[in-house]
Amino acid sequence: MADNGATTLQSRLEAAVGKAHILTAEAEMAPYLTDWRGRFHGHALAVARPQSTPEVAAVVHACVEAGVALVPQGGNTGQCGGATPDASGHAVVVSLARMDRVRAIDHDNATLTVEAGATLVAVQEAAREAGLMFPLSLAAEGSCTIGGNLSTNAGGTAVLRYGNTRELVLGVEVVLPDGRIWDGLRGLRKDNTGYDLKQLFIGAEGTLGIVTAVVVKLFAAPRSRGTALVAVADAGAAVQLLRRLKPVLGDRLVGFELMSAYSMQLSQKHMPALPDPLPGHPWYALVQADDSADTSTVAELLESALGAAIEAGIAKDATIAQSLEQAADLWALRENIAEAQRREGPNIKHDISLPVSAIPRFLDEAAGALTLAFPGLVFVTFGHLGDGNLHYNLAAPPGASADAFMANTERANRIVHDLVAAHGGSISAEHGIGQMKREELVRYKSEVELDLMRAIKRALDPRGTMNPGKVL
Amino acid sequence: MADNGATTLQSRLEAAVGKAHILTAEAEMAPYLTDWRGRFHGHALAVARPQSTPEVAAVVHACVEAGVALVPQGGNTGQCGGATPDASGHAVVVSLARMDRVRAIDHDNATLTVEAGATLVAVQEAAREAGLMFPLSLAAEGSCTIGGNLSTNAGGTAVLRYGNTRELVLGVEVVLPDGRIWDGLRGLRKDNTGYDLKQLFIGAEGTLGIVTAVVVKLFAAPRSRGTALVAVADAGAAVQLLRRLKPVLGDRLVGFELMSAYSMQLSQKHMPALPDPLPGHPWYALVQADDSADTSTVAELLESALGAAIEAGIAKDATIAQSLEQAADLWALRENIAEAQRREGPNIKHDISLPVSAIPRFLDEAAGALTLAFPGLVFVTFGHLGDGNLHYNLAAPPGASADAFMANTERANRIVHDLVAAHGGSISAEHGIGQMKREELVRYKSEVELDLMRAIKRALDPRGTMNPGKVL
Numbered sequence: 001m002a003d004n005g006a007t008t009l010q011s012r013l014e015a016a017v018g019k020a021h022i023l024t025a026e027a028e029m030a031p032y033l034t035d036w037r038g039r040f041h042g043h044a045l046a047v048a049r050p051q052s053t054p055e056v057a058a059v060v061h062a063c064v065e066a067g068v069a070l071v072p073q074g075g076n077t078g079q080c081g082g083a084t085p086d087a088s089g090h091a092v093v094v095s096l097a098r099m100d101r102v103r104a105i106d107h108d109n110a111t112l113t114v115e116a117g118a119t120l121v122a123v124q125e126a127a128r129e130a131g132l133m134f135p136l137s138l139a140a141e142g143s144c145t146i147g148g149n150l151s152t153n154a155g156g157t158a159v160l161r162y163g164n165t166r167e168l169v170l171g172v173e174v175v176l177p178d179g180r181i182w183d184g185l186r187g188l189r190k191d192n193t194g195y196d197l198k199q200l201f202i203g204a205e206g207t208l209g210i211v212t213a214v215v216v217k218l219f220a221a222p223r224s225r226g227t228a229l230v231a232v233a234d235a236g237a238a239v240q241l242l243r244r245l246k247p248v249l250g251d252r253l254v255g256f257e258l259m260s261a262y263s264m265q266l267s268q269k270h271m272p273a274l275p276d277p278l279p280g281h282p283w284y285a286l287v288q289a290d291d292s293a294d295t296s297t298v299a300e301l302l303e304s305a306l307g308a309a310i311e312a313g314i315a316k317d318a319t320i321a322q323s324l325e326q327a328a329d330l331w332a333l334r335e336n337i338a339e340a341q342r343r344e345g346p347n348i349k350h351d352i353s354l355p356v357s358a359i360p361r362f363l364d365e366a367a368g369a370l371t372l373a374f375p376g377l378v379f380v381t382f383g384h385l386g387d388g389n390l391h392y393n394l395a396a397p398p399g400a401s402a403d404a405f406m407a408n409t410e411r412a413n414r415i416v417h418d419l420v421a422a423h424g425g426s427i428s429a430e431h432g433i434g435q436m437k438r439e440e441l442v443r444y445k446s447e448v449e450l451d452l453m454r455a456i457k458r459a460l461d462p463r464g465t466m467n468p469g470k471v472l
Numbered sequence: 473m474a475d476n477g478a479t480t481l482q483s484r485l486e487a488a489v490g491k492a493h494i495l496t497a498e499a500e501m502a503p504y505l506t507d508w509r510g511r512f513h514g515h516a517l518a519v520a521r522p523q524s525t526p527e528v529a530a531v532v533h534a535c536v537e538a539g540v541a542l543v544p545q546g547g548n549t550g551q552c553g554g555a556t557p558d559a560s561g562h563a564v565v566v567s568l569a570r571m572d573r574v575r576a577i578d579h580d581n582a583t584l585t586v587e588a589g590a591t592l593v594a595v596q597e598a599a600r601e602a603g604l605m606f607p608l609s610l611a612a613e614g615s616c617t618i619g620g621n622l623s624t625n626a627g628g629t630a631v632l633r634y635g636n637t638r639e640l641v642l643g644v645e646v647v648l649p650d651g652r653i654w655d656g657l658r659g660l661r662k663d664n665t666g667y668d669l670k671q672l673f674i675g676a677e678g679t680l681g682i683v684t685a686v687v688v689k690l691f692a693a694p695r696s697r698g699t700a701l702v703a704v705a706d707a708g709a710a711v712q713l714l715r716r717l718k719p720v721l722g723d724r725l726v727g728f729e730l731m732s733a734y735s736m737q738l739s740q741k742h743m744p745a746l747p748d749p750l751p752g753h754p755w756y757a758l759v760q761a762d763d764s765a766d767t768s769t770v771a772e773l774l775e776s777a778l779g780a781a782i783e784a785g786i787a788k789d790a791t792i793a794q795s796l797e798q799a800a801d802l803w804a805l806r807e808n809i810a811e812a813q814r815r816e817g818p819n820i821k822h823d824i825s826l827p828v829s830a831i832p833r834f835l836d837e838a839a840g841a842l843t844l845a846f847p848g849l850v851f852v853t854f855g856h857l858g859d860g861n862l863h864y865n866l867a868a869p870p871g872a873s874a875d876a877f878m879a880n881t882e883r884a885n886r887i888v889h890d891l892v893a894a895h896g897g898s899i900s901a902e903h904g905i906g907q908m909k910r911e912e913l914v915r916y917k918s919e920v921e922l923d924l925m926r927a928i929k930r931a932l933d934p935r936g937t938m939n940p941g942k943v944l
Contacts, residue, residue, distance in 0.1 A: 251723030
């Protein structure tokens, strides 16, 4: 911060949140200027760490008057660079990390009011202490914040039953791009008094305002659980199995994950302590069913349904966890794929969704087209089949250079995303757009839809100072 | 349609949808110009009845060029006059009634694509024929349309488990105020590619565009059911009962209704065939639990939980339906209150929501304040306690003139709505704003929130021709 305008801004920021919480030294700012995967790097005038909503508002007011852009940041665990400032160095990063208080728990209303900077684990813990449950769960939960979850409409492992973050949010508090505070912290299940404005801020990746607090729904905690690994011949059989389990398990069905044998073997290779309970099949489904009733027979229900599916030839084999440890091991097979994959080297990754019914055909068509384009390439296919969400990743042919293979990213994206679009799918199921997928967004959205998005952005942020260069 | 401009418009409308489907005679238009309760009356240049999305777009284009406003209309069953044109006679009513085709059912994706003019019953039927279930259900379901349900974010009797209409919608097709068609008919459970634009049109009451088709979620149909009527001492005990049943029944808990003894007696008075299974208590809860598993013990679960609640002194008495007929009778006690009430004479009605935890105190405070203001008045209190939604209606003291009592509406609204606001509640839980509650909206929304709503309206409908005089 060299010139006078910057000095004035700095003194205003310091007046707003205290000198100790305005970082300007490069070394201090560094952790805020690069995303956790180290893929995006930016610069900033300063990093502000406000501790209250009025402090956030004061920071925004100071930046508005200085004509300086703002980049809201939660746990900095995003996948698409949405929380990393651009290279211009003209923005102020607003870290919500110090705003992490639980403001209220209302047991009879089954709601929790919490500030945006609380980690997802802290929110889960607060719900648990109240004898209830917050169902959002994802790999980064120890570091990501509830504000970031809301701003990216995070998905995770229980969407099949509980929905995305959007479905879990009842109210929000937002500092708007003009510095005004909108208190929309309502804890109501029904409210039809005009436009549902909170929906605008959910999934907006900080481009329409800074979310400072949120009211989320809580649920009865599960008291009985069934977890099974099921071997199937192909994705089509997995879809048939899902269709069969839905009426039998009803709302008990919380997770239905798909893994190719290769992706599961990657987990086993890098975490050799993990079991290999059903070797020799091409595809696996991981099924979890929960029930909050302690008189429940959910594991028996699951076992008999899987027995019938094997008899009908839909499933090849199945194993049901006999203990919480066994269940954790089965989940570890799924959850360690991303890390195992990282250790193998870089991949061309796709976070896509499709109508569940379209997944088998998509997989066939994509495999055909990609094998033709890149002979010998390796598919690392897994994901949340129950939600139609696949992590569809591509690795270099055995023996080939992984880094050289990455040069095919653009061409591979075109093949995959064109097919996704043809099947009515989405090129970003749960990770958002950030700065990474802006060009893809323009390529695949209709002009009408892009116009509507731009109209909303202009209406709420006419100066374009809120997280510029993200999403739109 | 007298002058030349109007003649041009009429010929354009006729060219767009066919002469037979442009109504201009007063007698033909009459059913479209008055709401079903006969409370709102308007005038119009014409009623257009398009049969396809391009026809709707052509109607909008014609009106845009003529500078004429549009009033979208579904089943015309709204409670707040949202589908009735104003008195100016300068608008064209666009009835979606002829757009009622089911476009697609995708069983493996559990989605249904249907045009806006299909009745809710037709949508339920189409789901049932596919072996699945669409859970939205409400009194007007034989006449109301799915487009109207979406535009008012309808609630109904199963919100506790399945959410409002908003939670049931995956995609929409909309004709925008400028006549362009936005095809957002996606059937995806996860899609984080920018702003979730469909949320804008859900609950907008036709002020941002005309919804022409929708993709909704389907569910496994229930195969076992438990229905119980429970006597409780007061609303506080009902809240305690709800808290107790939630973990035991989990997602099986579909409905939790509250009725005062007086409101239930009104049903019995006007429908004398209805039973009176638990006479002599001041309040009643109606509980329904469903399970899609046919091996389920949902009625036994409910019975044992209610037994324990009686033992704990939370419930006074309970009866469990032993047949579908008995269950239907218990529901009839609840569902006939509105009609019974209508036969008794006019009421001052409130469709409010509160945090569930705040309901007992709200009822105490409101009863105190209202009794002081209107000695002897009669409370007709019932509603969806599980969602925090009460139909809180007030009738004249016995012997007093009901019509004279209605003159107190404004004063009663102030007492009730001020208390609702003080407890963080909503003055319109499930019926919307329409033209009826516009002034109340301005009174109770913050300036910031009203500004945001107006900014959205201006951004999408800068000419203000889409359903003017509604909501904002």
